[in-house]
Amino acid sequence: MDFHRGDQRGRLWASRSDRTPGPTRSTAPRTDARTGRLPGAVRNTPSPNHPALPSLNASAGQSCSRSGTTAASRHIPQPVPPNDVRKPSHGEPRRLHAYVLGSSDEEVRRLIAQSAQLRPAAEVALDRIPIQPGWRAVDVGCGPLGILDLLESRVGPSGIVIGLDRDRRTIQVASRRQADRRGGPHLICKVVDVRADSALPVTGADLAHVRLLLAHVPDPERVVRRALATLRPGGWVLVQEYDWSTWSCDPHLPAFEELRDRIADLWTGDVRIGRRLGALLESTGVVSVSTNTIRHPAAHPKDDRYTLLLHFTGVIRARLLAHAPAGVEPFDRLVDAVRRHLGQPGRRITDPDLHQAWGQWQAR
Numbered sequence: 001m002d003f004h005r006g007d008q009r010g011r012l013w014a015s016r017s018d019r020t021p022g023p024t025r026s027t028a029p030r031t032d033a034r035t036g037r038l039p040g041a042v043r044n045t046p047s048p049n050h051p052a053l054p055s056l057n058a059s060a061g062q063s064c065s066r067s068g069t070t071a072a073s074r075h076i077p078q079p080v081p082p083n084d085v086r087k088p089s090h091g092e093p094r095r096l097h098a099y100v101l102g103s104s105d106e107e108v109r110r111l112i113a114q115s116a117q118l119r120p121a122a123e124v125a126l127d128r129i130p131i132q133p134g135w136r137a138v139d140v141g142c143g144p145l146g147i148l149d150l151l152e153s154r155v156g157p158s159g160i161v162i163g164l165d166r167d168r169r170t171i172q173v174a175s176r177r178q179a180d181r182r183g184g185p186h187l188i189c190k191v192v193d194v195r196a197d198s199a200l201p202v203t204g205a206d207l208a209h210v211r212l213l214l215a216h217v218p219d220p221e222r223v224v225r226r227a228l229a230t231l232r233p234g235g236w237v238l239v240q241e242y243d244w245s246t247w248s249c250d251p252h253l254p255a256f257e258e259l260r261d262r263i264a265d266l267w268t269g270d271v272r273i274g275r276r277l278g279a280l281l282e283s284t285g286v287v288s289v290s291t292n293t294i295r296h297p298a299a300h301p302k303d304d305r306y307t308l309l310l311h312f313t314g315v316i317r318a319r320l321l322a323h324a325p326a327g328v329e330p331f332d333r334l335v336d337a338v339r340r341h342l343g344q345p346g347r348r349i350t351d352p353d354l355h356q357a358w359g360q361w362q363a364r
Contacts, residue, residue, distance in 0.1 A: 099166075099167070099216050099268065100216075100267070100268060100315070100316045101312070101315055101316070102315070103167045103169045103170055107315075108143075108144050108169070108170060108173055110304075110311075111143045111144050111145065111170070112144055112145050113304060114212075115143075115144075115145040115146060115147070117296075117305070118211070118240075118354070119147075119150065121240070121294040121354055121356070122147045122150055122211070122240070123150065124292065124294070124356075125238055125240065125292065125356045125358060126147075126150060126154060126238070128290065128292075128358060129207065129236050129238060129358060131154045131155065131206075131207060131236075132155075132206075133155060133156035133157075133158055133159060134155065134156065134158040134159050135154070135155045135159050135160075135205075135206040135207060136155070136159065136160045136161075136162070136202070136204070136205040136206050136207075137151040137154070137155055137159065137160070137161050137162070137205065137206065137207040137208075137209070138161075138162045138163075138164065138202060138205045138207070138208045138209065138227070138230045139151060139161070139162070139163045139164065139209045139211075140164050140194055140208060140209065140210045140213065140223070140226075140227045140230070141164065141165055141166075141194070141210060141211070141212075141213035142163035142164060142165050142170075142171075142174055142189070143165055143167075143170045143174070144170045144173035144174050144177065145173075145174060145177060146163060146174070146209075146211065147209055147211065148161055148163050148174060148187065148189075151207075151209070152187065159186075160186045160187075160188070161186070161187050161188070162187075162188045162189075162190065162201070162202050162205070163175075163187070163188070163189040163190070164189075164190055164192045164194060164201065165189075165191065165192070166191065166192065166193040166194075167191070168191050171189045171190065171191050172189075174189050175187075175189040188201075194223055194226040194227065195217060195219065195222060195223060195226065200226065200229055200230055202230050203229060203230055203231070203232075204230075204231075204232045205230045205231050205232065205235060206231070206232060206235050206236065207231075207235060207236045207237070207238070208227040208228065208230050208231050208235065208236070208237045208238070209237075209238045209239075209240075210223065210224070210227050210237075210238070210239045210240070211239070211240040211241070212240065212241060212242065214239070214241050214269065214270075214273050214280075215241055215242065215267065215268070215269045215270060215271045215273050215274075216267075216268045216269055217268060217269045218268065218269055220269060220270065220273060220280065221280060221283065221284060224237075224239065224280060224281065224284045225284050227239075228284060228285070228286070228361045231361050233361065233362060233363035234360055234361070234362060235360065235361055236358060236359070236360055236361075237281065237286055237358060237359060237360075237361060238356065238357075238358040239277050239280075239281065239356070239357050239358070240274075240277075240354060240355070240356045241273050241274040241277055241354070241355055242271065242274050242352040242353065242354055242355070243271075243272050243273070243274035243275045243352055243353050243355060244260060244264050244271040244272055244352050245272050245275075245352075246350070246352045246353045247260055247309070247349075247350065247351065247352040248349075248350045249338075249341065249342070249347065249348075249349055249350070250298070250347070250348045250349075250350060251346075251347070253337070253338065253341045255334050255337035255338055255341070256309070256338050256341070258334055259309065259313065259331075259334040259335065259338055260309060262331065262334070263309075263312060263313060263316070266316075274352070274353060274354065274355030275353075275355060277291065277355050277356070277357035278290075278291040278357045280357070281357050281358075281359050282359075285361060285362070286359040286360065286361055287359055287360055287361075287362050288359045288360050289357060289358070289359035290357070290358055290359065291355065291356065291357045292355070292356040292357075293353050293354070293355055293356070294353065294354040294355075294356065295351075295353055295354075296351040296354070298348040298349065298350055298351075299348065299349040299350075299351060300348060301342070301347070303349075305349060305351055306342065306349050307342065308349075309338065309349075310335065310338060310339060310342075313335055
C-alpha cells in the first residue's frame with residue numbers, strides 16, 4: 001500500500017516539524033509488573049546522531065491488511081531442520097542461527113499468551129513516551145500479536161500501525177486477529193525480514209517498537225539500526241528484552257541454572273542482552289535514552305511460565321544435541337533433575353528480568 005501526500009491518509013506520512021519535541025531527559029523507576037512501584041535506575045547519556053534514512057516503500061515485503069491476505073501470506077513455512085547450526089569460531093560453542101521455536105500452533109498460542117502477560121509492562125513503557133493521536137507506529141518482529149493492539153489504542157483512529165515479521169504464518173494470524181477491530185486506526189501487517197531485506201516497507205514513522213527479538217539474532221545492533229530506519233528524525237524507539245541470568249528456581253537448584261546456561265550457550269543470540277539495552281541504543285545514535293527493569297511475580301505450578309525452561313528444552317532438544325551426541329546423557333540428566341524438582345510442592349520460578357530502553361533518534 002502506497003501513501004501519498006495527496007491521499008486522505010497520505011498526510012499522516014508528512015514531516016511533523018510542528019510537533020512539540022519530547023523531553024531531553026527522562027526518568028523511569030524500576031517497576032513491578034503488577035504495581036509499577038519498585039525503584040530503579042535510569043540512563044540519560046546523549047550519543048552521536050544516526051545517518052539519514054530512505055523514504056517510504058510500501059511495496060517491500062508481502063502485505064496482510066484488514067482487506068485480506070496475499071497468496072504468499074497464506075503459505076505456512078516448513079520448520080527449521082534439526083541441523084540448522086552455525087559453525088563456531090575458535091573457543092565458541094555452536095549456536096543455532098534461526099528462530100528455533102518455530103511457528104507451530106502451540107508456539108503461536110504461547111506468543112499470544114506471552115503478549116497478554118507482558119501487556120502491563122508494555123503499558124508502563126508506553127506511558128513514558130509522549131505518543132499522540134495520529135502517530136505512525138511500527139512493531140518490528142510483532143509475531144501473532146506483539147503490542148499491535150496497544151499501539152492501536154494509543155494512536156487512535158487517525159493513526160497508522162504497522163506490524164513487521166519474517167514469518168508469514170504469524171503475520172497472517174496478526175492480521176486475522178485485528179480484522180474485527182472496526183473504527184480503529186489503519187493496520188498493516190507485512191512479511192519482512194528486517195535483517196536481510198534492503199528495502200523497508202515504511203519510513204517516517206513516529207515510534208518503532210522491538211520486543212524479544214534481539215535475543216534471537218546474532219547481530220542485534222543491525223536489527224536496532226533497521227528499526228531506526230523506519231523513523232522520522234526525532235522519532236521514538238522502544239526496545240524490551242529479557243536477561244536470562246536472573247531466571248532462577250526457588251528453592252535453589254544448581255541443575256536448573258546449568259540447564260539454563262547450556263541452552264543459552266546454544267541459543268540464536270544473546271539471551272542476556274536485556275542488561276545492555278541502554279548502551280546498545282546509545283551506540284546506534286539514539287539520544288535521551290532511559291531504561292527500566294520489570295520484575296514479574298514468581299511463577300507457581302499452575303502458571304505456564306513455571307515449566308517454560310523445560311518447554312524450550314523440549315522444542316529445541318534435537319537441535320541442541322545435534323552438534324554433541326556424546327553430551328546427550330548428561331543433558332538428559334539435567335532435564336530429569338529439573339523436572340523432578342519442579343514436581344515437588346513449594347517450588348517457585350523467578351522469571352528473568354525484563355529490561356526496557358527507549359529514546360529518540362536524531363538525524364544528522
